[in-house]
Amino acid sequence: MSFTPQEDESKDRLFVEALARGLRVLSAFRPGESALSNQVLAQRTGLPKSTVSRLTYTLTKLGYLSQDADSGYYRLGLAVLALGSAVLGSYDIRRVAAPLMRDFALKHTISVSLGMRDGSDIVYLETCRSQARVSVQLSVGSRVPLASTAIGRACYSSLGAAERELADMDMAARYGKDWPLVQAKLEQARQQVLQRGYSESFGEFERDVMAVGVALPSPAPGQGSLCLNASGPAFAFDADTMRNQVAPALLQLARQIVPGA
Amino acid sequence: MSFTPQEDESKDRLFVEALARGLRVLSAFRPGESALSNQVLAQRTGLPKSTVSRLTYTLTKLGYLSQDADSGYYRLGLAVLALGSAVLGSYDIRRVAAPLMRDFALKHTISVSLGMRDGSDIVYLETCRSQARVSVQLSVGSRVPLASTAIGRACYSSLGAAERELADMDMAARYGKDWPLVQAKLEQARQQVLQRGYSESFGEFERDVMAVGVALPSPAPGQGSLCLNASGPAFAFDADTMRNQVAPALLQLARQIVPGA
DNA sequence: GAACTATATTCCGCAATGCGGAACAAAGTG
DNA sequence: CACTTTGTTCCGCATTGCGGAATATAGTTC
Numbered sequence: 256m257s258f259t260p261q262e263d264e265s266k267d268r269l270f271v272e273a274l275a276r277g278l279r280v281l282s283a284f285r286p287g288e289s290a291l292s293n294q295v296l297a298q299r300t301g302l303p304k305s306t307v308s309r310l311t312y313t314l315t316k317l318g319y320l321s322q323d324a325d326s327g328y329y330r331l332g333l334a335v336l337a338l339g340s341a342v343l344g345s346y347d348i349r350r351v352a353a354p355l356m357r358d359f360a361l362k363h364t365i366s367v368s369l370g371m372r373d374g375s376d377i378v379y380l381e382t383c384r385s386q387a388r389v390s391v392q393l394s395v396g397s398r399v400p401l402a403s404t405a406i407g408r409a410c411y412s413s414l415g416a417a418e419r420e421l422a423d424m425d426m427a428a429r430y431g432k433d434w435p436l437v438q439a440k441l442e443q444a445r446q447q448v449l450q451r452g453y454s455e456s457f458g459e460f461e462r463d464v465m466a467v468g469v470a471l472p473s474p475a476p477g478q479g480s481l482c483l484n485a486s487g488p489a490f491a492f493d494a495d496t497m498r499n500q501v502a503p504a505l506l507q508l509a510r511q512i513v514p515g516a
Numbered sequence: 517m518s519f520t521p522q523e524d525e526s527k528d529r530l531f532v533e534a535l536a537r538g539l540r541v542l543s544a545f546r547p548g549e550s551a552l553s554n555q556v557l558a559q560r561t562g563l564p565k566s567t568v569s570r571l572t573y574t575l576t577k578l579g580y581l582s583q584d585a586d587s588g589y590y591r592l593g594l595a596v597l598a599l600g601s602a603v604l605g606s607y608d609i610r611r612v613a614a615p616l617m618r619d620f621a622l623k624h625t626i627s628v629s630l631g632m633r634d635g636s637d638i639v640y641l642e643t644c645r646s647q648a649r650v651s652v653q654l655s656v657g658s659r660v661p662l663a664s665t666a667i668g669r670a671c672y673s674s675l676g677a678a679e680r681e682l683a684d685m686d687m688a689a690r691y692g693k694d695w696p697l698v699q700a701k702l703e704q705a706r707q708q709v710l711q712r713g714y715s716e717s718f719g720e721f722e723r724d725v726m727a728v729g730v731a732l733p734s735p736a737p738g739q740g741s742l743c744l745n746a747s748g749p750a751f752a753f754d755a756d757t758m759r760n761q762v763a764p765a766l767l768q769l770a771r772q773i774v775p776g777a
Numbered sequence: 778g779a780a781c782t783a784t785a786t787t788c789c790g791c792a793a794t795g796c797g798g799a800a801c802a803a804a805g806t807g
Numbered sequence: 808c809a810c811t812t813t814g815t816t817c818c819g820c821a822t823t824g825c826g827g828a829a830t831a832t833a834g835t836t837c
Contacts, residue, residue: 269787271574271824273795274538278578286605293811303797308815315533316538318634321740327814331603333634333740336641337543339600340657342592344547373579373594380597396601479582479594507565530816532795534824554785564826569786588785588833 264486267287276302277290277310281319281335286397292330339396348370348481349381352512356383356483359508363501367508368394371479372410375425385487402426402437405456406484409468411441412448453502455494463489467502469509483509535705537563541571542580542596551589600657608631609742610642613773617644617744620769624762626748628769629655632740633671636662636686646748663687663698666717666744670729672702673709674741714763718757724750728763730770744770 282301284291291299297307309491311329314320318334343349349369356367360383363511370377376398401407401422414422444454463465466486473480485505492501544560545552552560558568572590575581579595604610610630617628621644631638637659662668662683675683688695688703705715715729727747734741746758746766753762 268789268824269570269573270577271534271538271570273532273534273823274571275578276534277532277538282595284599284602284606286598286602286603289606291609293815304814305797305799305816306795309530309532309795310535312530312815313535316531317536319539330606331599333603333632333639334543335599335637336603336657337659338545338592338596339603341543341545341547341549342594342597342600343657345545345550345591347550371594378597388746396597396604398598404729415828471680529795529818533793534795555783565785566787566826566828567824570824573786 266361275296275305276300277314280307280314281331283445284331290323290326290330290339291324292328293496343380343395346380348512353381353383355511358379359383359485359504360385363504365485365492365501367483367485367505368406368486370399370406370410370482370484372401372407372422372482373398373479375429377401377407377482379439380481399460400443402430403456404460404484405454405466405468405486406482407440407468408444408454408456409448410480410482411452411483412445413470413473413482418480423432451502452506455497457494457497458489465489465492465494465497467497467505469502469505471509471513483512524596537561537567538571538575540648541568541575544763545592551584551587551591553589586690588600593663604641604656604680607641609773612617614644616769616772617642620644620746620765621646624746624765626746626753626762628744628746628766629667631660631667631671631743631745633662633668633683633743634659634740636683636690638662638665638668638671641742650714660721663691663702664717665721665745666727666729666747667743668729669702669705669717670709670731670745671741671743673706673715674731674734674743679741712763713767716758718755718758719750726750726753726755726758730760730763730766732770732774 279300280296283296293307293311294304296302296311297304300307302310311320315322315329315332318332321332322329352369356369359365360367364385366382366384367378368383369381370379372378377400378398379394380394382394399407401411411419411422423438426437430437434462448454448470452469454465456468458464460466464486465488466484468482468484471481471483483505485492485501487501540561540563541557544557553566554572557563557572558565559717561568563571567604572581576583576590576593579593581590582593583590586605613630617630620626621628625646627643627645629640629644630642633639638661639659640655640657660668662672672680672683684699687698691698709715709731713730717727717746718723721727725747726749727745729743729745732742732744744766746762748762
């Protein structure tokens with residue numbers, strides 16, 4: 256697959272290749288996959304067998320991979336989890352937001368998520384679902400596109416000119432020839448946010464899911480930009496309800512979470 | 517703290533040092549810490565400044581670190597979160613256990629956690645708290661010692677002879693001269709588990725926290741060993757209640773989660 | 778604003794370190 | 808038992824990463 260992507264090229268004397276390769280191995284594990292063979296890793300990463308072997312050996316020794324006793328396949332080790340939880344722990348906004356989000360979810364019987372922009376994605380930092388049973392908070396850490404989701408559009412619309420430009424470039428690369436269309440849509444969403452304060456995505460990202468999004472005023476610009484969404488199934492929420500009931504409440508929630516502003 | 521643990525030493529031609537160092541940088545972030553300077557990283561990892569600089573450069577470029585705009589400090593990047601969530605996603609037991617645990621927590625107004633052994637620690641894979649408000653699931657990914665917690669003791673007691681020996685060695689190294697005492701305590705706990713099926717830790721790990729633990733029968737031996745605990749504040753749970761009410765219910769919960777066995 | 782810290786980045790020659798093709802092992806398959 | 812498929816080890820080569828020292832940048836103090 257990917258022909259060695261040393262795009263920057265060559266003389267980046269600061270870039271530590273071996274580290275990058277090791278992380279490439281770790282990130283070859285897609286969520287939901289349990290165990291991968293050494294060979295599959297070689298394929299996915301595009302690295303030669305012997306190199307992968309050395310890397311898995313190293314990662315295993317450090318606890319970032321663990322080897323299944325009989326199959327010999329590798330799974331992500333618990334050391335990785337520790338890192339992940341350190342990330343979550345470092346965002347203290349979660350501590351503030353989570354209980355408020357929980358209340359919101361219960362009160363409106365709707366799911367609500369807190370996200371942060373990373374390039375042209377939104378990464379979920381916290382999720383509260385209305386139906387207590389379903390889904391094990393698995394969505395924390397997962398990514399949704401900036402362009403087609405309510406939460407992404409809200410975030411995009413809150414960017415300053417400079418940052419927006421960067422995000423645009425990111426997406427231009429990502430969407431290729433579709434970019435003009437995507438951009439038009441984004442611009443439209445941005446106008447809506449400027450006027451009404453929230454963004455919508457009614458069935459555009461996932462069929463039959465209605466969502467609205469709002470941005471949190473970012474404490475420091477240039478910092479990660481935070482945003483919220485509220486989403487529910489189309490059979491339970493129509494566009495009117497989302498616009499007139501949910502969206503104002505979500506704006507209110509945002510104000511609760513970040514009192515200043 | 518840990519004086520460079522290059523125990524094996526020297527001629528391990530397979531071990532990729534640069535990768536290990538990079539990961540050492542990532543794991544220098546303790547949960548709850550937001551941003552670290554390059555220098556602090558150098559201190560904590562014991563690596564020379566220029567090396568750290570190169571590593572942070574690389575990690576930043578890959579999204580595993582992100583640099584605060586003005587301070588220049590580094591924080592863990594969102595790419596790390598993706599890895600972490602991939603780990604959680606790979607343990608399908610969570611999907612089964614979580615709703616049952618939630619019900620349990622509500623019914624008994626007590627906290628319950630699912631853990632897995634990693635060396636002489638237990639790593640939490642899932643936590644359900646009784647009081648909906650408090651604490652944002654932050655404990656997923658955190659570590660507690662095998663020796664002094666109910667959940668750890670339950671897990672220890674369920675190990676086969678071979679694995680127990682390994683764990684013993686781990687702890688002997690960890691506790692040094694205290695190990696005989698710790699071992700005696702563990703052996704005592706093991707006897708209790710053999711007789712009654714559960715372990716206790718009443719105020720031993722955290723003051724004023726009462727906990728009982730049980731092991732889940734591991735699907736494949738040699739695989740990670742899973743275990744449960746239930747814990748609550750001492751003012752609300754006395755030893756009798758824990759033993760006669762909570763412990764049996766927890767055993768029942770274990771049976772629900774892993775029907776076979 | 779000059780002199781001084783403290784911290785981060787960059788340079789650069791050296792050689793240790795990681796590389797990867799190929800040989801070797803091991804385990805599964807017809 | 809030949810044959811395939813997957814994983815590990817070897818080993819010489821040169822690339823890659825190393826780290827001390829020099830340089831840049833910022834923040835303090837007088």
